[in-house]
Amino acid sequence: MAHPIKTWKGIIIVLSVAIFTTAILIDFTSSFSVDDETKYVPIVIRLYKKVLPDPLPPPPPPSMEKMKTKGCVADGFLTSYGGRTNENAKLINRSECYYLHRAIETWLEPPDFKKAKKIKKKIKKKDIVYGMFIAEAIDVKDNYYYPAEKREFEFDEMCRGHSKNFWGEHTCIPSFKKEEYRKYLRYITEQAIDMGIQSFLFGQIFYQERSDLSNPIIPEIIREMREYADFKNTEIVIGAQTNDIDNPEYLKLFDYIEGGVGIDGSGNIEDGPCHSHWWQQEGDWCWALIWHERFSSKANNVLLHLDWSAKSGDDMSIFVNMNKDTRTKTLRSLHKFFTSRDMGFLMPITTPLPKYNGGCHGKYERFYSADRKYSCQDEDVINEALR
Structure with missing residues (x-):
């Protein structure tokens, strides 16, 4: 025995x-x-x-249905975006949110898991699904320790060719082809799984992937992530910002595809495959409206939200400049429209805003908060829709 x-x-x-x-x-x-x-x-x-x-049991499996109907954008909450971490934690604790989209943010900054774990402890709600964004932008000057090899990561060795300073000085687009980037992905996703992150979103994957989608690299990355999650007895979901990719074999690799809705000042959306602001005729750049049949029919699931880029004219900059009644109508109608079509609409809780944007905002003008204590005061409407 x-x-x-x-x-x-x-x-x-x-x-x-x-x-x-x-x-x-x-x-x-x-x-x-x-x-x-x-x-x-x-x-x-x-x-x-x-x-x-691990001393703690694994989190329950994520429910894609609940992610679609009770999902919220909490961009950088576990990364302390915009500060006010305690207030944001209270906002989330009294919310109806089941899924916190992009709770860990990695745009031009590697994730600080020590900080993320500390912030995560402030959430008292049970069975929350936390998301992590794997950005298509890195800072080549970052210092980030790689314990497996007892050295700092070499971020300049992760860059896609001819992408130097693409997002600004000392930045580049990382490439799945680069072994150093693969090591970085392996490390941060395993650390994230260890702390209970269950949803992973690859940003603008067409930048990170090789151009020949008939021979993609992402399947190997997905395999490694799922293998590690299985080892940890944890179920994860993996998504991507695929924009106008309509290759069904490629889209089916992901549990979900994700993108913005492209609202106007009245909260209306378009019904074509590409937003008319950029697409006027064949050959123009396509900002894909991924709920269109051209894309949604080929994907496993579709998650949508009010897009934010911290630039004037994005969905969130338009949204916060609406009056209260129009914002309420917009949130209710978008959530009902997409969930009734078996797609997800993620309600905004915290997101960045453009500089000098005007309109309502959170504690600081550069960040939106749904908190009723600030000028937007959308949290009651959001919670009502999510119930």
Whole structure:
């Protein structure tokens, strides 16, 4: 009869034997070299975690149906975007939100998981699904430690060709082709899964992916993420901003595709595949309205929201310049319109706003908050729609 290990000494002995045995097996089954390091190190790390299991049980599986009907945009909440973390936590705790979209933000900044875990403890609601955004923009000057190799990540080695300063000085577009970026993705997604993040969104994936979608790289990344999540007994969902990609095989790789709705000043939306602001004739750039049949019929699920880019003219800048009655009507009608079509409309809780935008806002003019204590005061309408 097997006996459980009851002491840390016993656990350490088992761990040492397990890692040593793994090293021997690798040595005998293949000629190990420095090039194999990226395969060997994760094995040791995962073995370590296997022998020393997590003290907390995994979160419940995410419900895509509830994500679509009770989802909220809480951009950068776990990253402390816009400050006021305590107030935002109280706002979320009294909300009807089940899913917090993009709660961890990585735009031009690697995720601070220590901070994220601390903020997450402020949420008292149970069974919340937290999301993480994997941005298509990195700062090549960032310092971010990579413990598996005991060094800093080399962000300038992650860049797509000819993308230097694409998003501003010292920035670039990362590429799935770059091994350093793959290591970075592997590290941050595993850290996120460890702390209970269950929804992962790849930003503007056509920038990060190779141009030939018949031979994409993302399936291997998705496989690794799901493999690690399975190892942690955690279910995750993976989405992407796919814009005008209409390749059904590619879109079906993701649990959901995500995008903005493109409202006007009255809260109306268009019914074509591409927004008329950019698309006037064949060959113009397409800002895809992904609920259109051209895209939605080929995707597993569709999540929509009021788009924000921190530039004047985006959905959120238009929304906050509406009067209270128009904002209320817009939120109610968009949520009803999309959920009745088995798509999700994510209600805005906290998002960035353009500088000098005017209109209502949160504590600071650069950030929207639905909190009733500030000028927009949309939280009651949002909660009513989500019930």
